[in-house]
Amino acid sequence: MDLVERALAGERLAIARLLTQVENNTSFGQEALQRLYPRxxxxxxxxxxxxxxxxxxxxxxxxxxxxxxxxxxxxxxxxxxxxxxxxxxxxxxxxxxxxxxxxxxxxxxxxxxxxxxxxxxxxxxxxxxxxxxxxxxxxxxxxxxxxxxxxxxxxxxxxxxxxxxxxxxxxxxxxxxxxxxxxxxxxxxxxxxxxxxxxxxxxxxxxxxxxxxxxxxxxxxxxxxxxxxxxxxxxxxxxxxxxxxxxxxxxxxSLWTTRERSRVLTEILERVQEILLEHWKHQVGETRLNQVVERVLQRELSPAEAVKYLLD
Amino acid sequence: MNDRKIRVLIAKPGLDGHDRGAKIIAQALRDAGMEVIYTGLRQTPEMIAEAALQEDVDVVGLSILSGAHMALVPRIIELIRKNGQEEVKVFVGGIIPEEDIPPLKEAGVYAVYGPGTSTEVVVRDIQEAVLGEKV
CATH class of the missing domain: 3.40.50.300 (P-loop containing nucleotide triphosphate hydrolases)
Incomplete structure (x- = not known):
């Protein structure tokens, strides 16, 4: 039996260890969460x-x-x-x-x-x-x-x-x-x-x-x-x-589901935001990002203009 | 992304009410970037083992000034091991007579610290014991 099965069987050490894996966001923790979510x-x-x-x-x-x-x-x-x-x-x-x-x-x-x-x-x-x-x-x-x-x-x-x-x-x-x-x-x-x-x-x-x-x-x-x-x-x-x-x-x-729905929506949006931001940062590159930050510091661009420039 | 932290349980078994030392150690470990679970005074061995289990800690630090260490410490270690936490390191701090240290180590204590031990030593020992490397 693996950790998830042992935890489901009520073994307390397995529960504790599973929580650690999930808290630390390890790949095992992520997989365990996917397996457990239907329950x-x-x-x-x-x-x-x-x-x-x-x-x-x-x-x-x-x-x-x-x-x-x-x-x-x-x-x-x-x-x-x-x-x-x-x-x-x-x-x-x-x-x-x-x-x-x-x-x-x-x-x-x-x-x-x-x-x-x-x-x-x-x-x-x-x-x-x-x-x-x-x-x-x-x-x-x-x-x-x-x-x-x-x-x-x-x-x-x-x-x-x-x-x-x-x-x-x-x-x-x-x-x-x-x-x-x-x-x-x-x-x-x-x-x-x-x-x-x-x-x-x-x-x-x-x-x-x-x-x-x-x-x-x-x-x-x-x-x-x-x-x-x-x-x-x-x-x-x-x-x-x-x-x-x-x-x-x-x-x-029927507010129970309303609350669940809004929680799920927020969670999805937050995750998407996180991933998109990482993706975008990678695309723009640190050098270019730093150059733009520098121009904002020099008052050549306002932060709003900088965003527009970077997104174009 | 993996965000592993060293988790330490600081507990005071037995009946003495002096937790100054335990709090100082807890703070020093916190300042070294560890997550320290503090359980307060007058804990039974059963309570300490249960907290160590639920919190899935790497280290248990016991502070004892009452002289009851020879009764309490081996019992706590026994319970922790019985719960299946084989790898948890147990440290003892307090007033421990020299001649009690070998039997405590035999019972599974990783290290014993007397009064005046620098917190840096404790931090370094814990990092070494958990991460398995010289820091």
Whole structure:
């Protein structure tokens, strides 16, 4: 049996090694992904995003634990992304520190990923990793993004359900009405509800939700605003109910496929773009490209003129 | 395109609560371009072996200051090998008496580092051990 077959049979070391191959985009990894792709499409993919320190990892830990304790619980995978250093390429992946409750459950698989230069809150290979886990029978996949600012919304394209996690004391109500990350929320969670200031945060977010109804899609889903405390387990059941409710909602309103379709389209376009760009660079040649850059630096051409010139 | 990175698990087994050394090593390895998975305090051997497996690491670094290394380290290595990770290198850092080093190595420890070891030495050893070449 090769690695893919062993992983499909549930061998955990094979799963881990397969994920490495896919993350590193080796030729074996690419081939494995092609073989596994027909088996994908069964997992409910849930994104967890929000500012650093809002408690995403602790929440992922609690959610996974609570989901696993249900009857007929699906296998749960967590993909936790942390940033890579832009200078050395190294990374410190610390999300497991908050996930100690999950050790010993063979129905849970936790994998840390470095962002490896990608800026959207997840790594370039995160989508591929999620596809592998989906194909291997993990029914729920939690994708925890790097601590995000206001515009890292990549996870919205990857996930069926996006949970945006906020916490008290992170900014005034103007932060809450800015465009971007809050607009991708299917579920809004104010974590650390045991801390002072939680009422203010809830009020600001509530106002935002009332002012911008359904920005993501005109589909009638009103993102619930939930309070939780991952340290003492408050609100976890309500979040899980909301996740399942949202999944049902997507299916009954045929939005599940709409989201998949837009994700597939984006993925294809991105790949085409990458390949075309490489192809084009090769065609133009480094020398000519550098000459044109030089002329732009000398103010002989504007960048727009340079592009036109190169494309002619 | 292949983007292989050295992956290292830094773990603190047992009950001592001093993770300064572990964090310094984790940072040094990160700065050397490695992907370091840090698991935090008070990990059982089972938790460490499971993390090493799920993360498919090349190296496991154990930081122990409690004196329990002779009980913990061989157990962790045994579990890692039982999981099928034959090639994973295990390093130990902390306060380890001289006479304990040979039996630890016999149990499969690749290297032992005492207080005051330069992080450069650890980085170089790991690169050598994983990439199989002098760096």
């Amino acid at each position: 994908t499409g069964n997992a409910h993919i849930v994104g967890l995003t929000g500012a650093p320190g809002t408690g995403k990892s602790s929440l992922a830990n609690q959610l996974a634990k609570a989901i696993r304790s249900r009857q007929d619980a699906p296998k749960v995978a967590i993909v936790a992304v942390d940033p890579s250093s832009p200078f050395t390429g190294g990374a410190l992946l610390g999300d497991r520190v908050r996930m100690r409750d999950l050790a010993g459950d063979s129905g849970v698989f936790v994998r840390s990923m470095a962002s490896r230069g990608a800026l959207g809150g997840v790594a370039r290979a995160t989508s591929a990793i999620v596809q592998v886990l989906d194909a291997l029978g993990f029914g729920m996949i939690l994708v925890e993004t790097v601590g995000t600012g206001q515009s890292e919304v990549e996870v919205a394209r990857l996930a069926h359900t996006v949970i945006v996690v906020d916490a008290p004391g992170l900014g005034d109500d103007v932060q809450a009405i800015k465009a971007g990350i809050l607009e991708i929320a299917d579920i809004l969670v104010v974590n650390k509800a045991d801390l002072p200031g939680v009422e203010n945060t809830l009020r600001a977010l509530n106002l935002m939700l009332e002012m911008f109804p359904q920005t993501r899609e005109q589909n009638g889903w009103k993102p619930p605003l939930l309070r939780a405390s991952a340290v003492n387990g408050e609100g976890i059941v309500e979040i899980i109910d909301a996740i399942f409710r949202h999944g049902e909602y997507l299916k009954t309103h």
